Amino acid sequence: MSHESVEQGIRRAGGALALLRNSPIRPHTFPVAAEFTNWRTEQRAWRESVALLDQSHHMTDLYIEGPDALRLLSDLGVNSFARFGPGRAKQYVAVNHDGHLIGDAVLFHLEENRFDLVGHPMVLDWVQYHLETGEYDATTERDDNSYDREPGRPPKVYRYEVQGPNAVALLEKATGAPLPAVKFFHMTTFTIAGRQVRALRHGMAGQPGFELFGPWAEGEAVLAALLAAGPEFGLVRAGAKAYSTANLESAWVPAPFPAVFSGDSLKGYREWLPTTAMGSLGGSMDSEDIADYYVTPYDIGYGGIVAFDHDFVGRAALEEIAKKPRRTKVTLVWNADDVAAAIGSLYRPGELPAKFIEFPKARYALHQSDKVLAGGELVGISMDVGYIANERAMVSLATVDLAHSEPGTEVTVVWGESPNSAKPGVEAHRQVEIRATVAPAPYVQFARAAYRDR
Structure with a gap:
């Protein structure tokens, strides 16, 4: 290497x-089956019924834990952290000193002083570098995607995305109970197949849905329960080809050039x-x-999450850019x-x-x-x-x-x-x-x- x-x-x-x-x-590709039926039918499912997408393998997780974990993330992120408590998530965005985009990822606030930053490695690498070279009382555990992880070791967690107009009905059958009310980008817990499942309320293709995750060893049982509950709701498994296009409907740019x-x-x-x-x-x-x-957060739709309520790398530059995007x-x-x-x-x-x-x-x-x-x-x-x-x-x-x-x-x-x-x-x-x-x-x-x- x-x-x-x-x-x-x-x-x-x-x-x-x-x-x-x-x-x-x-x-980057998605190391799951390319198609379970065909990608056209699988794309239609998240619009017309419900699609199940396997996110377990193509993303990298950076777990950050310690008294200074939040300070590290705040020092590098353009987002506000004023009300960011456990059980919430956000699209985390970091820029360089000139206000140009480094990258973005989804940040999960799992517990007090414990976070999971999930996505392509660009922004994860940036955060890890600053932790290693700065003065922060925090540690990281990195779980690379299945291409980069050492051979033979499975992911730390499974991740399944369930989305579409029938997503809620499917999950209510799989859990055997009405779903709790949960706001966009907030987390809750379900019980599926006797396993506790954490769930983030959002949808990759711009449709209603949840991202389900838990220990890898429990993933097969949860998947089997979802598939068993799925036929009456038109559940379709979406493969790598369909999944790679989901962002085109929700308008998320997956890999802007990092500055x-x-x-x-x-x-x-x-x-x-x-x-x-x-x-x-x-x-x-x-x-x-x-x-x-290079692009700025304002160039690709992240201007609304830039918050000048804290100091962060690139703040001064973004304050000037914000005046005239x-x-x-x-x-x-x-x-x-x-x-x-x-x-x-x-x-x-x-x-x-x-x-x-x-x-x-x-x-x-x-x-x-x-x-x-x-x-x-x-x-x-x-x-x-x-x-x-x-x-x-x-x-x-x-x-x-x-x-x-x-x-x-x-x-x-x-x-x-x-x-x-x-x-x-x-x-x-x-x-x-x-x-x-x-x-x-x-x-x-x-x-x-x-x-x-x-």
Whole structure:
């Protein structure tokens, strides 16, 4: 296993962008069955009945415990912690000293002085680094995802997401009791198959539901009970393909480019962070200034959770950014004819085809950064793209300049790389321009207006 640091890798490659564009690290995948039925039916289930998604394997958990655990998290998080007691969770967001996003994850407040930070490693690594190099009376226990965990050791906990209009009815049958009233992003407990199950009220696809978790050894019994209760409610197990697109309906951007690859203030972190912990950069963005790839919380929909009621890394910068945000998050609905033409180019001999568009999720790097143009000028970045069978639409989540953010605005997404990078998922191809229409984020009306209140 390589012990090369990111800082060493940047020097070896001749720059951060060269290192990331040609990284052999593939996008994160979901190490569960790709499909239990087919991904179209599985996508429909969370809209029409109820879907069960297995989250046990693809996320990393960082357990933080001790008298200074909350202070550590508060020092790095843009969120308010004024009323964040045990039994609650939040979308935790951290930025660098310039106010650019490091990453986000879900933070569970499990017990007094004990937390679980769950998600992609970007923000978890940032928190762990500051604990190890700062003066905090706290400890961590890390449970990597099933790709990175040492062979033969199972996850510490199981996680099952149950969501859809029939989720509550399913859980009431599985528990044998009415569900307790619980607010969005609050936790409660159930008893299923004689096991106590902790449950977070939320929904990855913007539908009503719960995330259930408990000790790994009890997971099979809980799963069996859910499956046994499911037929009358139209329960469908969702595999990795469908699950990878759930964020497109709820408008969560899963892996924005982390702003850690430049600046003297972050050199110590880059020297601590191994290259095995970073991701790859893909897409048509071709600026040689790495700062052009960075985003702020306001760019991708987290402005509402920034709280200036405490000191944190990046606060001063965000206070200035908040006065005049540059961009905002939108959904881009790709033109069907242009998508069909790009796919059709694969079947026309004698010409270099467009970059392969994989279904249902077309992102081919962990950090996808495609140019969004208006009148030939760069006005934003498209960051995550895939097909929503429920809408029969190819969409991407993007951040665009405020002047081009009104629904109905016509823009263009540049798909493919020029020149082609050396990433293993990149074949010889040509860039194409795909027309797109700006739509709200979330794209689905229910996710925008209703599900947090259910």
